[in-house]
Amino acid sequence: MRALFIExxxxxxxxxxxxxxxxxxxPVVTADEIxxxxxxxxxxxxxxxxxxxxxxxxxxxxxxxxxxxxRVVERGARVTRLQIxxxxxxxxxxxxxxxxxxxxxxxxxxxEQFRATGRDAHGGYAEFIRVREAFAIPIPAELSDSExxxxxxxxxxxxxSLRLAGIQDGQTLGxxxxxxxxxxxxxxxxxxxxxxxxxVFARSEQERLFARELGAAWSGDTEDTPPELLDAIIDTTPVxxxxxxxxKNLKSGGRLVIxxxxxxxxxxxxxLGLDYxxxxxxxxxxxxxxxVTRRDIRECLDLAARIPxxxxxxxxxxxxxxxxxxxxxxxxxxxxxxxxx
Numbered sequence: 001m002r003a004l005f006i007e008x009x010x011x012x013x014x015x016x017x018x019x020x021x022x023x024x025x026x027p028v029v030t031a032d033e034i035x036x037x038x039x040x041x042x043x044x045x046x047x048x049x050x051x052x053x054x055x056x057x058x059x060x061x062x063x064x065x066x067x068x069x070x071r072v073v074e075r076g077a078r079v080t081r082l083q084i085x086x087x088x089x090x091x092x093x094x095x096x097x098x099x100x101x102x103x104x105x106x107x108x109x110x111x112e113q114f115r116a117t118g119r120d121a122h123g124g125y126a127e128f129i130r131v132r133e134a135f136a137i138p139i140p141a142e143l144s145d146s147e148x149x150x151x152x153x154x155x156x157x158x159x160x161s162l163r164l165a166g167i168q169d170g171q172t173l174g175x176x177x178x179x180x181x182x183x184x185x186x187x188x189x190x191x192x193x194x195x196x197x198x199x200v201f202a203r204s205e206q207e208r209l210f211a212r213e214l215g216a217a218w219s220g221d222t223e224d225t226p227p228e229l230l231d232a233i234i235d236t237t238p239v240x241x242x243x244x245x246x247x248k249n250l251k252s253g254g255r256l257v258i259x260x261x262x263x264x265x266x267x268x269x270x271x272l273g274l275d276y277x278x279x280x281x282x283x284x285x286x287x288x289x290x291x292v293t294r295r296d297i298r299e300c301l302d303l304a305a306r307i308p309x310x311x312x313x314x315x316x317x318x319x320x321x322x323x324x325x326x327x328x329x330x331x332x333x334x335x336x337x338x339x340x341x
Contacts, residue, residue, distance in 0.1 A: 001026050003126035005061035009053035012329050017322045018051045027130035035074035040145035041124035042067025043324045043337035054262035058120040066092045066117035067152040068124030069145040079133045088136040091152040091297045094121045109291035137297045140305035150311040150336035151304050154180035156292045159300040161259040164287050165232040170195040174233035176242045178207040180336035186214050187309045199226045238264045256286040313338045
């Protein structure tokens with residue numbers, strides 16, 4: 001099968017083609033697994049974190065991609081729920097142990113044996129992907145492949161972030177950064193909390209205009225002061241500085257939710273002395289968001305189908321994945337980016 005590979009950690013400011021095209025053997029299932037023929041795979045900032053070494057792959061070469069939509073073309077002997085031809089999605093959660101305290105209390109995202117699709121197992125930048133049946137999520141008929149793909153991570157992690165923000169209808173919410181995840185959160189808020197105003201902080205004027213198009217009450221630069229203090233802020237940026245700015249824009253008792261696996265810049269000592277992976281990431285207060293659960297993905301997809309939420313996206317051919325990643329790195333963003341396989 002055709003595939004793209006991360007072969008080494010590199011700096012995208014220097015390496016303009018970080019993914020290597022090639023071929024891999026077609027996957028072969030074990031008893032509880034399925035093989036999907038991939039139709040679409042979303043492009044996520046976490047791929048940049050993998051390539052640049054902030055959350056490096058467990059092995060090389062690895063096929064990245066964790067917003068995967070496809071149809072079942074092969075099933076193992078113990079597969080009972082899914083049939084050949086069923087359309088399902090695979091998110092960031094590739095597997096978890098299933099028996100630890102976290103897994104038994106619906107917090108499998110914190111499992112010490114959590115494995116990530118496209119980092120700890122081959123992902124969806126390929127024609128086929130193999131996954132355990134239990135970690136494949138049915139895709140609602142209301143969503144196309146390209147509409148569903150961003151919801152598997154950008155949507156699901158945004159859904160989890162909104163839940164952790166804990167706002168009530170009528171309270172104010174800030175969104176720092178306005179890419180794939182934040183634009184979906186704004187759509188969710190307008191449906192679930194119709195009396196709540198959303199304030200968007202973004203460096204790009206295009207992103208600020210996009211936010212207002214989608215119904216933001218206000219948008220400004222990440223360093224701007226909003227017209228009022230906010231009950232909660234969700235940060236979706238890859239850098240540290242907006243964290244400090246966000247804290248001063250919160251009301252007393254407000255909550256900052258950091259929707260990121262890693263932060264890019266290394267200037268940590270000047271920023272409250274916080275080291276993100278060690279001090280904050282695993283869902284400690286302030287409040288960080290660590291991965292997603294299968295429940296997050298299922299509920300996000302169901303909500304999107306009901307509202308409906310239709311993500312804004314741009315499609316690329318599999319061979320153009322490097323271009324999509326570089327545009328993401330350079331903040332050329334309006335909505336989500338999706339590879340059509």
